[in-house]
Amino acid sequence: MKKNLLVALALCLGGVAQAATLVHNVNGYTLNGSELEQFVALEFDDGKVTRLYREAEAALASRAGERIDGKGATLLPGLIDAHGHVSSWGRALATVDLIGSASEGDAAGRVAAYLAEHPDTDWVQGRGWNQVLWPGKDFPGRAALDAVAPDQAVVLARVDGHAIWVNSRALALAGISAATPDPDGGQILRDADGEPTGVLIDNAMNLVYGVMPADGVAEFAALQHTALEDLARYGLTAVHDAGISAREAAAYQQLRAEGRLPIRVYAMLDVTDPGNDRYLEQGPLVDPAHQLDIRSVKIVSDGALGSRGAALFADYSDDPGNRGLLLQTREELANNMHRAVAAGYQVNTHAIGDRANALVLDLYETLNSDPDSAALRHRVEHAQILRPEDIARFPALNVIASVQPTHATSDMNMAGDRLGAERLRGAYAWESLLESGAHMAGGSDFPVEAANPFFGLYSAITRQDHAGQPPGGWLPQQKMSRKAALELFTRGAAYAAHQEQVLGQLQPGYFADFILIDGDYFALPEAALWQIPVRATYVAGKRVFPAAGAGPT
Structure with missing residues (x-):
């Protein structure tokens, strides 16, 4: 009897090995905690990583039934955009x-x-x-x-x-x-x-x-599917959708039920949409496969710098008498935050101006006096213009800074005019936030910026536009290392979505979300980083770009 059990176990294990897939002949990088690791082959089975091989000889011994030749490509963890607008991206592609x-x-x-x-x-x-x-x-x-x-x-x-x-x-x-x-x-x-x-x-x-024709669930589902397929070609395996209506939430659920979500979605409910109250009443929706998680809300506190709507403590340097706009009163912000936390939802608040950021941090300080609220990992979306004294409040209050590196290089042509030299000390201060010990996540804010995450990586590292201007970078003391920038779009974004145990790095037990790119991200000249082509994108071991039937990578 014992012998039969051993034989059955061996056959079972052999079957699992034969079902696995090996991606070999790659120059692989992944984070393991805060450490950077290299490998030459990756094995996965049933959508999850089973082993990394550091040496080609060891990979030859793999019993995987399917093999994918990476043809010398660099393999990175799938990139995560922690702040985008999916339906708007789909609409932008068609308007x-x-x-x-x-x-x-x-x-x-x-x-x-x-x-x-x-x-x-x-x-x-x-x-x-x-x-x-x-x-x-x-x-x-x-x-x-x-x-x-x-x-x-x-x-x-x-x-x-x-x-x-x-x-x-x-x-x-x-x-x-x-x-x-x-x-x-x-x-x-x-x-x-x-x-x-x-x-x-x-x-x-x-x-x-309010008077424009409203999109229905079917229209939103079409926009979302178009957008998500497009995002996959840039190497994105997940996106945090910042501020969705109830109809958009229903459209996502429809796509999930139909198996038509090509990449993962972490959704933030627009807290001002009355239709989302039913989701708050239900409590967070966490997908065991993390294809669609709905467990956060989006709140907007102020406007943007370019339209002089960002809420500042002092007047705009180029528009005396104007200090921007708070879009909700302190009481309204506090009420929306409290009702979201009471329902168990993470709170992600848009704040660009220094006055808006200080106000949001003040409200989070009150919220996080309750350990249950602190455990929800509330976020400031943008954290764009900060007083230097407010930077240290992010780690002290257990608040995540969700930043978009390309905003710095897009805004550098007007930020100085709007703010003056003194306020720039705490503006777009990604490296200062990192050095403070704050948890950080990286995104693009598409379609405000391009969705290509390599644009964001390049901006974080160089603080330059695509022409290499200005020489040495804008506010160069805020440059990030290549590893730190990559972490924004991988481990950092995963942590910001409560997914760091299964996403954001390639280790046994993690989902096999990875990309194959041309060129070595860690060795290419800086000027080439924004131009990196993506050969293929995989989510849970399934190739989503190029699409099925499009031929080999």
Whole structure:
């Protein structure tokens, strides 16, 4: 009897080994805790890593039934974007792209070109304009859009998503006139006669959004699926979706049920959407396979620096009398935080200006006097402009700094104008946060920035744009090492989602989420880092890019 059991056990173990997959002939890197490890082959079975091989000779002895030749590629843990907007990325892929537009006229011309291809459109949407890059740096006006779209409503989001540029048709449909007051936490820009110019900032945007046709669950599911498939080609194996509506949550659940989530999603509920109250009542939704976790909320405290909506303690250096916008009162912020914590949800609060960051940290300090709240690992999304004395509060309060490195290199052309030299000491201070001992996570804030995580890695390491400017980097004392930057988009992001025991590194028992890239991330010249091509992306051992049927890597 004992002999038969041993034979059965041997057959069982042999079957498991034969079912495993070996990825060999690779230059592999992974974090093991805070240490960087190298390997030449990785074995996985049933979606999880079973072994790393440090030597090629040892890998030859693997009994894996399937072998993938990495052809000398570098293998890294799958990259995680800790702050993006998935539905908006899907929409950006299908609407007017204003990224890089050189002027107001150029942007309006792109609207005209879109309408020539989509003449039956009633609402023209787009995003990506940035007046800071235009001659004169002035905000645009409705007249340029009226000239190309007199009959359709046009709604174009600024690159940061904190302002929209609309035409007269959209203003009329929203009932916005010279008599319309600014809403709390918002601003209607006006001309010398008091008439709306066509630019609406922060909460004023809701006046137009409230009259636009609403997407249903099916429409959101289509946007999400398109976006997630696109994100996989950049080497992303997971994304934290920052602020989803109840319909978006339902769309994700539909995709999960249909087995159509190509990469992992960690969702933050928009706490201001009444439809999400039912999710708060149910409590956190944690997927055993971590394909879709819904266990956090997103709260927005202030606006953005580019539209002068970030809440500052002192006036904007280039706009005396303006200190930005708090989008919720202290009492409203506190109430939203408390009701989320009471439901067991992590709280992730957008804060860009120094006044907003200090306020959010004050509220977190109160929340985290309760150990159960502290265990939820609350986050500050952006943590962009900090007073130096507030940097040390992140580790002291057990608060995660969720940062987007490309914001520094995108904003360097105007941050000094907005803030002045003294406030830059605590601005975009990623290395200072790291040295403080704070937990950190890295993301992009797509579609505000490009979704390619190698852009973020490059920005964190060099503090330069893609042309290598400025020489030596902007605020170079805040440069990060290559290992620290990689950790932002792997272990750090996994920790920020309560997933550090199964994601963020490649060790036995962890999910086999990995990417194959051309070039050695740790050896390439810095200037080449943002250009690294991704050969293949795997989630739980399944290749999701190139898509099935697309041929070998």
